Amino acid sequence: MPRxxxxxxxxxxxxxxxTASGMFAEQGFDAVTVAQVAxxxxxxxxxxxxxxxxxxxxxxxxSAETVxxxxxxxxxxxxxxxxxxxxxxxTRLVDDRAPVxxxxxxxxxxxxxIAASPSLQARARELAAGAQDALAEATGDALLAALFVAGxxxxxxxxxxxxxxxxxxxxxxxxxxxxxxxLFRALRDGVASAT
Numbered sequence: 001m002p003r004x005x006x007x008x009x010x011x012x013x014x015x016x017x018x019t020a021s022g023m024f025a026e027q028g029f030d031a032v033t034v035a036q037v038a039x040x041x042x043x044x045x046x047x048x049x050x051x052x053x054x055x056x057x058x059x060x061x062x063s064a065e066t067v068x069x070x071x072x073x074x075x076x077x078x079x080x081x082x083x084x085x086x087x088x089x090x091t092r093l094v095d096d097r098a099p100v101x102x103x104x105x106x107x108x109x110x111x112x113x114i115a116a117s118p119s120l121q122a123r124a125r126e127l128a129a130g131a132q133d134a135l136a137e138a139t140g141d142a143l144l145a146a147l148f149v150a151g152x153x154x155x156x157x158x159x160x161x162x163x164x165x166x167x168x169x170x171x172x173x174x175x176x177x178x179x180x181x182x183l184f185r186a187l188r189d190g191v192a193s194a195t
Contacts, residue, residue, distance in 0.1 A: 103159065151186065
């Protein structure tokens with residue numbers, strides 16, 4: 001099968017991810033095969049799997065950069081300042097409407113696709129566990145990593161629920177910020193103080 005574009009490198013990865021995202025949005029995640037994505041992107045299925053080990057990774061294609069983002073926020077930070085570094089990062093993500101905040105344009109389609117696919121939900125949980133392990137390694141504090149990732153995931157899921165319910169964008173953002181504030185107060189002072 002002739003190829004219309006080069007098969008290696010970040011450009012190929014980006015083209016495959018973009019092609020897959022469009023197909024998943026139009027047809028639904030479960031209705032699209034890896035072979036169909038490969039054909040549409042002008043590469044082989046082997047090339048797709050070289051860049052994305054699992055079909056779910058085609059949709060959740062920013063997971064590695066998200067882990068790197070959180071890891072770099074705490075890298076070399078004294079243990080007593082880890083929460084400050086994580087809070088600064090999550091605030092910036094909200095301000096920038098970054099995809100990992102759940103507040104980026106197009107989030108509703110992203111959340112609807114995940115809500116409709118048990119395999120995507122399962123993969124998202126696996127990726128969260130991997131993020132927790134990476135953060136534990138970077139901070140040297142497994143408990144803090146577990147509590148932060150669980151709390152952040154809870155805020156993220158609540159934001160998704162609000163978006164899917166059709167709540168006003170400003171109200172969703174305000175609730176998201178309040179959830180993060182409560183999370184960091186709970187991590188610093190205990191859950192009772194954050195209620």
